[in-house]
Amino acid sequence: MKLYGAPNPAPNPRRVRIFLAEKGIDLPETPVNMMKGEHKSPDFKALNSLGQLPTLVLDDGAVIAETVSICRYLEELHPDPPLFGVTALDRAQIDMWIRRVEFQVQNPVRNFWLHAHPRTAALLTEYTDFGQSNVEAYGRALKWLDGELAGKTFIHGEAISMADICAETAIDFATWIGLERPPELANLAAWHERMAARPSSRA
Secondary structure (H helix, E strand, C coil), X not given: CEEEECCCCCHHHHHHHHHHHHHCCCCCEEECCCCCCHHHCHHHHCCCCCCCCCEEECCCCCEEXXXXXXXXXXXXXXXXXXXXXXXXXXXXHHHHHHHHHHHHHHHHHHHHHHHHCHHHCCCCCCCHHHHHHHHHHHHHHHHHHHHHCCCCCECCECCCCHHHHHHHHHXXXXXXXXXXXXXXXXXXXXXXXXXXXXXXXXX
């Protein structure tokens, strides 16, 4: 297998690195220079037509893109420790939380990044007012997540899951682009401290 990715602060490749570290899987990452546009080159788009990272190429040439899909495949090969759940209910609820994190937390971060950050100004037509409106949306999302974390160690309960990995990478990237976590959200702060303390967080 060959995993194509990019270094921090790119959040999606980091998701897979954290997942691999939690699993103890040794799968080196082949770096793609996004600053030079290597992910949009004809050669790379022949692998992933959207020109996005990460991308996993299997030994038989099959290609898997999208972070959660890559991690689901690796979970099938390496089920322990489980990061997508064990029982049918666990798997459904973790899938629910992944979707919630992506729609509620990650989407406002993405919209702000694309439409209100100077680093992306040359990439697309920016709608700055829309981009800035996502600052408030992100704040509401964090307040909601803070409430959901009350009495929990991790998003799904007492064990780390893919939902936590998705949330951590989204929130850390948000901080990097200037979207801060309100300090009064104590449950969120405690959860983030637990995540940051894990060796996988430095992957």
